[in-house]
Amino acid sequence: MAYETLIVETRGAVGLITLNRPQALNALNSTVLKELLQAYEVFQADDAVGAMVLTGSERAFAAGADIKEMQPLDYVDVYGRDLMSGWDDVAKVRKPVIAAVSGFALGGGCELAMMCDIIIASETAKFGQPEITLGVIPGMGGSQRLTRAVGRYKAMDLILTGRMMDAAEAERAGLVSRVVAPERLLDEALEAAAKIASLSRPSVLMAKEAVNRALETTLEEGLRFERRLFHSLFSTEDQKEGMTAFIEKRKPAFKNR
Numbered sequence: 001m002a003y004e005t006l007i008v009e010t011r012g013a014v015g016l017i018t019l020n021r022p023q024a025l026n027a028l029n030s031t032v033l034k035e036l037l038q039a040y041e042v043f044q045a046d047d048a049v050g051a052m053v054l055t056g057s058e059r060a061f062a063a064g065a066d067i068k069e070m071q072p073l074d075y076v077d078v079y080g081r082d083l084m085s086g087w088d089d090v091a092k093v094r095k096p097v098i099a100a101v102s103g104f105a106l107g108g109g110c111e112l113a114m115m116c117d118i119i120i121a122s123e124t125a126k127f128g129q130p131e132i133t134l135g136v137i138p139g140m141g142g143s144q145r146l147t148r149a150v151g152r153y154k155a156m157d158l159i160l161t162g163r164m165m166d167a168a169e170a171e172r173a174g175l176v177s178r179v180v181a182p183e184r185l186l187d188e189a190l191e192a193a194a195k196i197a198s199l200s201r202p203s204v205l206m207a208k209e210a211v212n213r214a215l216e217t218t219l220e221e222g223l224r225f226e227r228r229l230f231h232s233l234f235s236t237e238d239q240k241e242g243m244t245a246f247i248e249k250r251k252p253a254f255k256n257r
Ligand code: HXC
Pocket: 023, 024, 025, 027, 028, 063, 064, 065, 066, 067, 068, 084, 104, 106, 107, 108, 109, 130, 131, 134, 136, 137, 138, 139, 140
């Protein structure tokens, strides 16, 4: 598959996707969206891939939606084509995705990172929702996902002023899972993804589903959902293997069944 805006490769059981529009600091245009959905579909269908890493360049994870593409559009254009709605499908990929963020993750770039399941940031990372400085507001989930991630007051601060926060602040705020030295970024993300890929696939997918459910439902319904998934995993060979291996003091050999 030839991609114009991405580099797509596998590293063992990990699918690695690198945003590759260096001339525009990886600004997210309609081609990036189309190709990212395609790459996700390929990795989702590939049984040899257990998790993915999404990254950008050292300078920018992504500096936002492509302002040059949006600038000429009017209301009828954006409403008619439901601009940005395609990104909802990016957030729906079932295998875990780790965002490895270096440099700018602004606007749609920050929102894309928040569509991933784990955010590992380089010390150089800068997060922000600067749409307000362009006369608009976040349109790829920023007002919703950032608020859920960091709470109302930090989200308001970022979304109303458009300021950037560095990796340390983003980690304190709960947006970032880990902060690492720049030279460790990709390895840290690939190692975490390889670890996930080595685990039993049904339990990994259900764990992701269960955590995401916490953002959608009441505690009582969420607990019921979790318990039913938990129960269902006792129908897998991997549950027997995982628990037997523990008792026999050996490594489990999961079959993803
Ligand atoms: C299109 C972009 C871009 C973007 C950068 N570029 N961000 N092109 N869309 N979002 C382009 C620049 O135009 C420039 O191209 C090249 O990338 C390098 O950028 P510079 O500005 O020269 O780099 P620098 O001075 O280092 O500043 C980096 C920066 C700045 C602080 C990240 O580029 C910036 O503020 N970018 C916009 C950030 C932003 O507002 N993002 C939110 C977008 S709106 P040329 O051709 O001039 O060399 C958004 C909304 C989502 O995401 C949904 C709803 C509306």
